[in-house]
Structure formats: structure tokens, C-alpha cells
Amino acid sequence: MKESLFNILLLVFSLNQLVFGDTDNNVSVTCQTKACVHAAARIIKMVDLNVDPCDDFYKFTCGGVLNSEDIFDELNNRFDKSLEFILKQNTSINEPKYLKIAKTLYRICENKNYASILNPLESNGGWPVLKGSRWMESDFDLTKINFDCGSFCTNTFFKIGINCPFFIEVEPLSSELSVEDYVQGRNNTNVDNYYNEMIQIVEKMGAAKNNINYKDDLDKILDFEVELGRTRLLTEQKLNGTHDTVEMTLHELTNNYSLFFNLPMSDFEPSTTVHVTNFSYMKKLQSLVNSTETKRTLANFIMWKYVRNILNNDIDKNTLKKCVDVVSYRLPHAVGAIYVQNYSQPGIIEVRDNIINMTLIIKQTFLKMMKKADWIDEETKNEITKKLELSKYVIGCINELNNNSKIDKFYESLELFDYESFDNACEKIRQFTDNTRSKDNWDFFVANMGESPARFFSPLNTIIISYMMLDKFFFDSVRPNYMNYGSLGSKINEIIADNGGIRAAYRAYNELSNDEKQLPGLPFTPKQMFWISYASKYCGKTIPKTLRIGVSDHPINKFRVIGTSMNLPEFAEDFQCPSGSKMNPVKKCSVW
Incomplete structure (x- = not known):
């Protein structure tokens, strides 16, 4: 398909030259290499020329692919x-x-069955929703089941990164549903669909045979998860985009928050540094867990999250995508x-x-x-x-x-x-x-x-x-530098100083030789292509789930592109945006 697209575009450009002629000057300013033709084809597909770049640069750059997945996905x-x-x-x-080990793990994952999935749960008293009245509260240990589920390829409350020999990172897991879902609770369609999925899974695993009250269990699981989502939302709203990372020792973590953490002390020194992201959430979560009526609800919730993560929404067959994720x-x-x-x-x-x-x-x-x-x-x-x-x-x-x-x-x-x-x-x-x-x-x-x-x-x-x-999307040695500096150069250097890093990438490009050729079939100058290349990596649809607070340290893609571009005079100059236009406000926020 890609080769066909390249050949079609090359034919179009060649016919254009034959019919209308092409002066030596035009040839000298247009790149005709395969890499340039491919790049031009991608840009043509992305941009919406009906949009004024000085009005909405994101829609101008990405208007043709707003319903497509972004480049990273x-x-x-x-x-x-x-x-x-x-x-x-x-x-x-x-x-x-x-490679043998990777293939073996994939086969093991692919061939897993319900019995193997439930094995880690049996050593913790079993899953109450499946055992019914036979489940014994005295067999349940919250800290132990948290640790066991984390060992067996899934986590419940927190993601733990072992950045040895430097420090341990602890951060909340991504929420299952969106902000709107948690706010609306059981009245929300997505929450209702999620509940029906719970029913489908536990029935497939035999809940109806052993527990006539299994839907009561599921009601309490869902109520707890909704309250958990609201708790996280409230703590992140109070942060208002600021960081709430607390540094402590491993000893302090396991001593003060033993409900969630019981890392083997033999593997790490008690003095090992731990960075806890959204510390306020951890404190609120501990209060929520302590106030939960019964251990049965906690056991059901933790084991539900474990089972669902392993099955990955597919209860009738092995989920190959999930097994790829496990190997990765x-x-x-x-x-x-x-x-x-x-x-x-x-x-x-x-x-x-x-x-x-x-x-x-x-x-x-x-x-x-x-x-x-x-x-x-x-x-x-x-x-x-x-x-x-x-x-x-x-x-x-x-x-x-x-x-x-x-x-x-x-x-x-x-x-x-x-x-x-x-x-x-x-x-x-x-x-x-x-x-x-x-x-x-x-x-x-x-x-x-x-x-x-x-x-x-x-x-x-x-x-x-x-x-x-x-990947060639971000950097290709045989295409013009304005694309490389705009795409990968700006991405790397925004880590240093946000929009200051992008400005540095732009100025660095301008200090190079400025005789680079334009892409074929496009009216954009090299400097304009720098900005288009910068914005293009953020093109793609924003699904509702990504709009929830706390998913990312960065704003959503549209505002990331617009917020950066509108505050850089170089952008306005290259696109000749009138003073006072949306992408060239009179007052700009500039640090560097």
C-alpha cells in the first residue's frame, strides 16, 4: 500500500512537470527523493488547507486525521x-x-485457563464472589494479596517501579473510567456497561453456581471502585496541575502504609529512597480502605481487578494483544x-x-x-x-x-x-x-x-x-533537517525546558544552512515545515478517557500545540499571522 501511494504521488509530480514544465529554479527548490515524496504524502493527508493556521494551528496541521490514532499509538x-x-x-x-524465553512466556500466557488465573487467589482464601458463603474472612490478608497480585503480572492500587540502584517509584494506577463516569456513578452508561462486563465474566467463571448473591457482591465492588475514582479525582483537582511527590525511605513506606506495601526487605535496604507520586491520594486511599465495611468487599475488588487485567476484556478466548503486553x-x-x-x-x-x-x-x-x-x-x-x-x-x-x-x-x-x-x-x-x-x-x-x-x-x-x-516518522537522515528538528528535536528538548526547548530546536535549525529544499506538492517554506513537523506528532483523536485529570503530566495534544505556538513570535512571523489573531496574541507568555 505504501509503495503504491509513493508511485502514485511520484507519477502525479512527474506529470505536473511534463504538462506545465519546470524551470531549473523550481527543480532546485523542490526535493524529489523517495523520502521527501513519502513525507509530502503524509503531510498532504494530515493538513486541512481550509483552516487558517493563524486561527487554529492544530486543526490546520491535523484536520485530515483528527479521527485517527495518534502516531505513538x-x-x-x-x-x-x-x-x-x-x-x-x-x-x-x-x-x-x-527470543526463546519471550516465545515461551507468550505461549504460557496464551494457554492460560481459568484455573491457572485463580491459583494465586486460592492461597489468599479464594475469590468471595465465586465461593459464596464458603469464603472465610479470616483467610484474607490485604497486604499479602496486594503483593501476590503484583507478582503475578498485575497490580491493583499502585504502580511500583524499581529504579535500582537509585530509588523506587510509587504512583497511582490509571483509572478505569473517565472523570464524567465517576462523577455520574451508576447513572452513567459506561459504568453500566462496565457492570454488565463484570456479570459476564464472573458468570463465565461459575459464580451463579456457587453464590446466589453474587450480584450483591458485584454491586459493592462497583460502588467501591466509583468511590475510589472520585477520591483520586478530588485529590488531583486540589493539586491543579502541581506535583505532589513525597520522598521517604522504604522503611517509612512499609511501616506507615503497610496495608498496600510489603516489599521483601531482603531485596532492598530499609534506607532505599522511595518517590511517592500524588501522596495525598495515598493518604485518602488508606482512609477509604479502613472505612470500608467488610474485608469481603476489599477482597472482591482486588481479585476482580486481577482477573479483569489478566483477561483484558476478552472472556471467550485468549487475548493475544494482552499476551503481547505481558511479554513487553x-x-x-x-x-x-x-x-x-x-x-x-x-x-x-x-x-x-x-x-x-x-x-x-x-x-x-x-x-x-x-x-x-x-x-x-x-x-x-x-x-x-x-x-x-x-x-x-x-x-x-x-x-x-x-x-x-x-x-x-x-x-x-x-x-x-x-x-x-x-x-x-x-x-x-x-x-x-x-x-x-x-x-x-x-x-x-x-x-x-x-x-x-x-x-x-x-x-x-x-x-x-x-x-x-x-522511527522514520521522527527522524530520517535522508530528508530535510526542518522535519527532523521539528519532530524529534523539539520532542527531546521540550524535556529540558518545555516551549523553551522547542524554541531552542527552532533556532538551532535556523543556524544551519537554510538552503534546504521544499517538499514536493506543498506550498510550505522550510521554516513553516518545522512548525508543521512539530505539531504533526500530536495529531490524532483524543478519546474521552484521555481527558480525565491525572492521566498525563502534559496537557491534551490540541492545547499543547496551540499553547506553545501562540506564545512564540517566531511562529507568527513564519506564518505571517496578524497581530491580535488567535495564534499571535499581543500579550505572550515567554520565559526564554
């Missing part, structure tokens, strides 16, 4: 399908060990190697080196901007300069993920077998992960690449760029 879904294809292949004797989450180094060796663009080492060079150029440009800022004193400027000059970039860990021997060495102590139960395989991987660390931190960097396409890790003063950001 597109890349993830595309890779998940490719990964699933590889994982379903028979194991070969000559395959690297890491539990074996990130194996999955990273599969991606880099099978799906990264050609010449990936050169691409990485070019990206490093681009980031260094932008960093130096930002330093120049910072030194001219009159609101920063000299002492602070010196500290910022020192920190920036010592900062490092980890781009994809390409060398490590291309090295089968290194990846196999990393997984040397892990063995999985097809006859193992799903819960046992997850527990073995958990123990392996907790006890395996490399001396040069490469494994830590790879593990974090699945969390975010780009993030700053302050303890090492390092920006970590996922190998998936090396």
Missing part, C-alpha cells in the same frame, strides 16, 4: 502486531535464548532486541549518531538562550550551564540491543518452560528482575524505554530516548 500497535507474529512462530534451536512488560530487554534487530530503519547506528549530533547542537543553542535571560542571576546560570554540559543522552541502547550475546547473558539465570503455570512464570520473572542488575545501567535504561518515548532521569542527569523514537 500507531507505532505501538504496528509493532505489537509484528511482535505477535514473531512470538507465535515455533522456537528454533539456533535462536538466541532471549515482563521482558523489556528481549522485546527491545526484537524491535531493534527486526523493525528499526536501515543504518540505525548512523541514525543514532545523527540524532546525538542534533541534540548536542540544540543543547548548545539552549545554553546561549539561557545565558541571555535577564531574570536568571549569574550564579544560577553557572549551575544550569554545568548541569547541562554534564548531561548525557541515551539513544535507544542500540549497541546493546543489537548484541545477542549481551542480551542472552542478561537472561542467563532465567528459565521458563511450557508446562509452567502463568502465575508461576510471572513469579519467576519477578524474582529474576529484582535480583538482576548490570554495572553500567544499560538494562535500567532499556527497561524505562517502554514507559515513555523520552524522559529525563535526574539521578543520572540523563535523557533516555526510546528505540521506538528512531
Whole structure:
């Protein structure tokens, strides 16, 4: 399909030249390479030329794809399908060990049944909604079941990231439903559909046979979850976009919040630093749990979340997508190697080196901007300069993920077998992960690449760029720099200083040679294409669930693009936006 699109566009451009002629001057300003034609085809599909960029730059750039998935979801879904294809292949004797382990975990997940799913629950007294009156409250231990469910590939209240040897991260799990759903409660259609799904799942698992009052149990589960969602919403509304991260020791966490946390002290020192995100929510949650009428409701809720996460909304057949997610989450180094060796663009080492060079150029440009800022004193400027000059970039860990021997060495102590139960395989991987660390931190960097396409890790003063950001959408060595600097350059450097990083990327591009060619079939100048490339990575539909508070540290895509562009004079100048227009307000918010 892609090749056909390229050929059609190339034919159109060629006919245009034959019919209307093409002066030497036009040829000199238009890029005719395959990479440029592909890029032009994508931009033509995205933009809405009926919209004035000075009125709504987001709709102008993204108007043609507002109902499509965004590029990050597109890349993830595309890779998940490719990964699933590889994982379903028979194991070969000559395959690297890491690939054999990944395929084995996938098969174990794919072949799981209700009995294997419920095994971890039986050691905690079983699931009340299935056991009915036979469930004994005395067998239930909230801390133990929380820990056990976390070991077996799912969590209930919090997501725990082991950033060893630096610190442990604790943050609330994403809410199941949206803000509006929780506010409306049982009167909401989505909540009602969710409740019907609960009924369907527990009936499939035999609830009606053993518990005539199972719907009463489900009512209490849902009421608790709605109240939990409202509690989180209230704490995040009070924060109003500010951070509520509290630092404490592991000993303080397990001592003061033992209801939720009982990490094995043998694995970590009691003095290990813990960062708790949305600490107010943790305190409110503890009060909510303590005020809940019976342990039965808590047991039902925790075990429901465990079962639903494992089944992933599909109760009639194995959910392949969910099993791909399990492999990606539990074996990130194996999955990273599969991606880099099978799906990264050609010449990936050169691409990485070019990206490093681009980031260094932008960093130096930002330093120049910072030194001219009159609101920063000299002492602070010196500290910022020192920190920036010592900062490092980890781009994809390409060398490590291309090295089968290194990846196999990393997984040397892990063995999985097809006859193992799903819960046992997850527990073995958990123990392996907790006890395996490399001396040069490469494994830590790879593990974090699945969390975010780009993030700053302050303890090492390092920006970590996922190998998936090396896709041609973000960077292509054979296309004009205005696209690379606008897309990936601005993404990396907004981590440094939000819109100041984008301005630095723009100025860095302008300091390069400005004789780059335009894309064929498009009326945009190179400078205008910088801004379009910046905005294009945020194109796509915003589903209602992403609008809930607390899902992301960033605003939704539309406001992210508009808010940045309208406050940068360079944008208004390049698009010749009249003073006072929506994208060129008289009063601008500018730091750098």
C-alpha cells in the first residue's frame, strides 16, 4: 500500500512537470527523493488547507486525521502486531535464548485457563464472589494479596517501579473510567456497561453456581471502585496541575502504609529512597480502605481487578494483544532486541549518531538562550550551564540491543518452560528482575524505554530516548533537517525546558544552512515545515478517557500545540499571522 501511494504521488509530480514544465529554479527548490515524496504524502493527508493556521494551528496541521490514532499509538500497535507474529512462530534451536524465553512466556500466557488465573487467589482464601458463603474472612490478608497480585503480572492500587540502584517509584494506577463516569456513578452508561462486563465474566467463571448473591457482591465492588475514582479525582483537582511527590525511605513506606506495601526487605535496604507520586491520594486511599465495611468487599475488588487485567476484556478466548503486553512488560530487554534487530530503519547506528549530533547542537543553542535571560542571576546560570554540559543522552541502547550475546547473558539465570503455570512464570520473572542488575545501567535504561518515548532521569542527569523514537516518522537522515528538528528535536528538548526547548530546536535549525529544499506538492517554506513537523506528532483523536485529570503530566495534544505556538513570535512571523489573531496574541507568555 505504501509503495503504491509513493508511485502514485511520484507519477502525479512527474506529470505536473511534463504538462506545465519546470524551470531549473523550481527543480532546485523542490526535493524529489523517495523520502521527501513519502513525507509530502503524509503531510498532504494530515493538513486541512481550509483552516487558517493563524486561527487554529492544530486543526490546520491535523484536520485530515483528527479521527485517527495518534502516531505513538500507531507505532505501538504496528509493532505489537509484528511482535505477535514473531512470538507465535515455533522456537528454533539456533535462536538466541532471549527470543526463546519471550516465545515461551507468550505461549504460557496464551494457554492460560481459568484455573491457572485463580491459583494465586486460592492461597489468599479464594475469590468471595465465586465461593459464596464458603469464603472465610479470616483467610484474607490485604497486604499479602496486594503483593501476590503484583507478582503475578498485575497490580491493583499502585504502580511500583524499581529504579535500582537509585530509588523506587510509587504512583497511582490509571483509572478505569473517565472523570464524567465517576462523577455520574451508576447513572452513567459506561459504568453500566462496565457492570454488565463484570456479570459476564464472573458468570463465565461459575459464580451463579456457587453464590446466589453474587450480584450483591458485584454491586459493592462497583460502588467501591466509583468511590475510589472520585477520591483520586478530588485529590488531583486540589493539586491543579502541581506535583505532589513525597520522598521517604522504604522503611517509612512499609511501616506507615503497610496495608498496600510489603516489599521483601531482603531485596532492598530499609534506607532505599522511595518517590511517592500524588501522596495525598495515598493518604485518602488508606482512609477509604479502613472505612470500608467488610474485608469481603476489599477482597472482591482486588481479585476482580486481577482477573479483569489478566483477561483484558476478552472472556471467550485468549487475548493475544494482552499476551503481547505481558511479554513487553515482563521482558523489556528481549522485546527491545526484537524491535531493534527486526523493525528499526536501515543504518540505525548512523541514525543514532545523527540524532546525538542534533541534540548536542540544540543543547548548545539552549545554553546561549539561557545565558541571555535577564531574570536568571549569574550564579544560577553557572549551575544550569554545568548541569547541562554534564548531561548525557541515551539513544535507544542500540549497541546493546543489537548484541545477542549481551542480551542472552542478561537472561542467563532465567528459565521458563511450557508446562509452567502463568502465575508461576510471572513469579519467576519477578524474582529474576529484582535480583538482576548490570554495572553500567544499560538494562535500567532499556527497561524505562517502554514507559515513555523520552524522559529525563535526574539521578543520572540523563535523557533516555526510546528505540521506538528512531522511527522514520521522527527522524530520517535522508530528508530535510526542518522535519527532523521539528519532530524529534523539539520532542527531546521540550524535556529540558518545555516551549523553551522547542524554541531552542527552532533556532538551532535556523543556524544551519537554510538552503534546504521544499517538499514536493506543498506550498510550505522550510521554516513553516518545522512548525508543521512539530505539531504533526500530536495529531490524532483524543478519546474521552484521555481527558480525565491525572492521566498525563502534559496537557491534551490540541492545547499543547496551540499553547506553545501562540506564545512564540517566531511562529507568527513564519506564518505571517496578524497581530491580535488567535495564534499571535499581543500579550505572550515567554520565559526564554
